[in-house]
Amino acid sequence: MTYQSSYELDIPIISIRKLIDKYPSLQANSIKKPIRSNNQITRQRLQLDFEYEYDFSTTKNQIDITEIIIQDHFNISNYKLRRDKLCPRINNRMEYLLILESCLIEPCCIDKAVQDANYVIDIGTGSSLVYPIIGTKISQFKNKYIATEINETSVNHIGKILNENIQLQNNVQLVKGNNQQLIPEISQDKKVKYLVCNPPFYTNIEELNEKEGLKKTIKPNELTIDDSELIYDQGGELAFIRKLIDESTVLINSPNTFPTFENCWFTSQVGIHSHLEELNEYIELRGIPFKFNESIKFNTTRWIIGWRFGGHQSVMIQKYVSPLNWPSRNVLQNIFSKLHQHLEETKGRFNDFQFKLITVKHNRNVFYVRTNEYIWLRKIRRLLSNSTMSRSSDLSFDKDILIRIFVDKGKDNFDLNILTNEVDHNIHYNSLKSMINQLLVPSS
Numbered sequence: 001m002t003y004q005s006s007y008e009l010d011i012p013i014i015s016i017r018k019l020i021d022k023y024p025s026l027q028a029n030s031i032k033k034p035i036r037s038n039n040q041i042t043r044q045r046l047q048l049d050f051e052y053e054y055d056f057s058t059t060k061n062q063i064d065i066t067e068i069i070i071q072d073h074f075n076i077s078n079y080k081l082r083r084d085k086l087c088p089r090i091n092n093r094m095e096y097l098l099i100l101e102s103c104l105i106e107p108c109c110i111d112k113a114v115q116d117a118n119y120v121i122d123i124g125t126g127s128s129l130v131y132p133i134i135g136t137k138i139s140q141f142k143n144k145y146i147a148t149e150i151n152e153t154s155v156n157h158i159g160k161i162l163n164e165n166i167q168l169q170n171n172v173q174l175v176k177g178n179n180q181q182l183i184p185e186i187s188q189d190k191k192v193k194y195l196v197c198n199p200p201f202y203t204n205i206e207e208l209n210e211k212e213g214l215k216k217t218i219k220p221n222e223l224t225i226d227d228s229e230l231i232y233d234q235g236g237e238l239a240f241i242r243k244l245i246d247e248s249t250v251l252i253n254s255p256n257t258f259p260t261f262e263n264c265w266f267t268s269q270v271g272i273h274s275h276l277e278e279l280n281e282y283i284e285l286r287g288i289p290f291k292f293n294e295s296i297k298f299n300t301t302r303w304i305i306g307w308r309f310g311g312h313q314s315v316m317i318q319k320y321v322s323p324l325n326w327p328s329r330n331v332l333q334n335i336f337s338k339l340h341q342h343l344e345e346t347k348g349r350f351n352d353f354q355f356k357l358i359t360v361k362h363n364r365n366v367f368y369v370r371t372n373e374y375i376w377l378r379k380i381r382r383l384l385s386n387s388t389m390s391r392s393s394d395l396s397f398d399k400d401i402l403i404r405i406f407v408d409k410g411k412d413n414f415d416l417n418i419l420t421n422e423v424d425h426n427i428h429y430n431s432l433k434s435m436i437n438q439l440l441v442p443s444s
C-alpha cells in the first residue's frame, strides 16, 4: 500500500494493523473497537468481531510503535529510542529522502559523475539515527552516510545502535558535531551526493515553550523532554540553515573541497513556512544558481529547501502532470522502444542530433530522455519531416533538455506523466504527448 506525496511519489504505507497483529505487546497501547460490517449475515457475530486501533495520543505509545517500525521495516535489531529525546515520524523522514532521490538525484543519474557520488551527509542525526537508517535501506545500501551529532548522550546512544547492527555500522560513519563548522571534513576521495538536515528549530527555551505549548493543546507533540536538540541558540532553524548555505559556498570555492561537493545537492527540512522565502532570498543573494523547494505532506506539512552550485547536469525537473488514460502499465516499455526507434531515425538524418535514453533500475515505471533539440514541437517536427528542407536556423541542436516519463497508477487508469525542465510546460507536454500518441498508433 502506498500514498501519494506532493511529488506524485508512491510512499510505502506502514500498516499499523499488521504490526499490532505481529507484535502483541502493541495491543496494550491499542483501543479495541468493534468491526463495523454492512453484511446482514454477520450481524449476530458483530459483537464478537473487533480490531485494535493504535492509540497515538501519548508519547510513550508513539515511541513504542516507532521502535517496532524501525526494527520491523528497517531490520534494525533491538532498536531502542531514548525516551527523553525526539521521536521521529518515520513517514515524514522517508518522504523527504524519497523526494530527494526522485526529484534531484534520479534525473542527474544520466550523468556518470553523479552516479559515482554515493555519500550522504546528515547534519544533526539525533539519537535516533533516523535518516541513515531509512536512507541506507531505501537505497539498498548504495548510499553511505556520514552523520554528525553534537549532543553527547545522543552520540553514545548512536554508538550502541551501530554496535548492534554490523550492516549499519559498515555504512554509517558518525562524526561529533560542533557549532563552529556544521559540515564535517570529508576526505577528498569521497563524493557527496546530497546533504540532509532536520535543524534545531528554536533559538531559546522561551520560544520553544511558547510554540510547543501551543502545539500540545492540539495534538501530541513529538516529545521534547530533553530540549537541547530543538535549540540552536545562534538563531534557530533560520540561522542554522543560513550557516549551512555559507559553509557550502566556502566548500565549493575551495579547490581542496570542490571535488567532494561538486555534485552535491545541499538540502534541509524547514519547519516554518515563512523561513522558506527568507532562505530562498538568501540563496539568490549569494548567487547560487540552482534551488529547489518542495513540501512534505505527511501529517504535518514541512518544506524542503535545496541548493546546488553546478555540476554538469543541473537541470531542474519541474512538476507537471496531466493524466492520459493508458490502459496498462506495459505501455511504458512500448513508449520506450518506439521513442528509441524514432530518436535513432532522427539521428540518422541529422548527425548533430544527440539523445540519451536511460531507465532507472530501481524504478520500473520511469525513464529519462535527454536531447539537444525539441524534436516534439510542431514546428520542429515539420522541419524534420520535410526531406527537401535544408538545415534551418530553428534546428540548432544546442540545447540540453531533460524529460522524465513515467507511468503511474492513477485513480482509474495508468496515467502517462511527463515532467520537463521546460518553463512552458503546456506546450511541451502537449506536443510530446501527441508525438508519443502518434508513435504508439500501430502501423498498418
Ligand SMILES: C[S@@+](CC[C@H](N)C(=O)[O-])C[C@H]1O[C@@H](n2cnc3c(N)ncnc32)[C@H](O)[C@@H]1O
Binding pocket: 086, 087, 088, 093, 123, 124, 125, 126, 127, 128, 130, 131, 148, 149, 150, 151, 154, 176, 177, 178, 179, 180, 181, 182, 198, 199, 200, 201, 228, 229, 230, 232
Ligand atoms: C531537530 S533534531 C533532528 C534529529 C533527527 N535528525 C530527526 O530528524 O529526528 C536536530 C539535531 O541536531 C543536533 N545538532 C544541533 N547542533 C548541531 C551541530 N552543530 N552539529 C551537529 N548536530 C547538531 C541536535 O542535537 C539534534 O539532535
